[in-house]
Amino acid sequence: MSVDLPRDVVLPVEVIDVRLDPEPHPLEISHKAEIAANWEREIASNPRLFNGTVVLVSEMSYEDGRLTGHCHAARYATFLYWRRHRDVPGTGHFYAHAMLVSSDNALVAIRMAPHTVNAGRIYFAAGSFEPNDFRNGVVDIDYNMRREVKEETGLDLAVAERGVLAYVLSTERGTVIFRRYWMPLSANEIVSRVNAFVAAETDPEISGPVVIHSAADQPDDLLPHMPPLIEWHFSQQRH
Template sequence: MSFDLPRNVILPVDAIDVRLDPGPHPFAVSNAEAIADNWRQEIAANPALFDGTVVLLSALAYRDSRLVGRCHAVNYSTFMLWRKRRENSGAEHAYAHAMLVTGDNALVAIRMGSHTVNAGRVYFAAGSFEPVDFRDGVVDADFNMIREVGEETGLDLSKAERGQRYHALSTASGTVIFRRYRVAEPADELARRIGAFVAAEADPEIEGPVIIRHAADLPDGLMAHMKPLIEWHFAGAVS
């Protein structure tokens, strides 16, 4: 199976069957020394980094509107080296975005904090899949989305109206799985709530909210994969 899916096009996704393999990722096994060396350099540059556990794909395919794949738990230090050596590595990254849509049809993104790996970058609140995001060995993308939004913004999306299906965009840098989450509150109210949450946090992960009101409203620091998602939403795509 390896990696077999269309690139640079938004795909409708009706089901996600990405399973957690209990074995080590081949990239982690074959690059153990380089991972340790690189991690020493990373934490010297940014002591706030934490070597937690994330997952890295060893296979992903698109079949009959389904994403089917295999991933492995790896240390964050492994992921950091992979970011530098992703070409022909036998590994890829997938992550999920809750596309938060307000009552006045704006999108709510976040700007990452200065101490993070993606400092200053703008995207929808998100984080890599972790072992806690799997149910009976299969990833629960909605659980991941709701968990990450709650941790970064303080918002609880568990009762928000969800889009009928997922969508995915796969590029050379990774595959983003996204879904609309609609709430009744207007954008300014959500921005106020997120701002208050960030101000009360001792060590907030984000700098604050970023409101996007139309397709040309692209903020500085926007991650490259975000532009097609924003255009897709404001073009009136049905989800």
């Protein structure tokens, strides 16, 4: 098993055939004690972490616009262990971004809340895939995107124009598949709506929205995979 994609290049995706394997992830079996010990350290540092179910990749490849792979349901503790040991073979993180584009062509990202594992970091609203993001065993990236954007920002992607193609970027930190969604709102209007949603939440996942107006407008605290996505967007036509 391997995760074998070209690194650090944005690639178009026409077909997504990433499947959920019912068997446990090999990492969860082979490193059970280490995962448990690391989880104790993680919750000692941040007691609000929840050991829910996420999805980790065991195999993934890309060829001629086709992204294929196998995923396994795993505990969040397993994912956090992998984050500290990214060189474990046959293991990878696969997640999705809905790239929100305002009517005035700004990108709208989010800053994560202080209690989250990525506290203060900036990226597009996202979360790890979960088993309910798969339809007939195959990942539904747009369902995941709609769910995560709604949960974090209150925005409904049903009002947006969906980009024709998805794209993938693989780095040493993981593999992100993303799609542009053009919102029928200006950046200021999106900011107002997201801020109102966050203010009304008892325990919001994000601190608030972050607007990016150009390829040169890259705020501090961006996660490392974000600059290539920002630069890609502002170099592309609408499609």
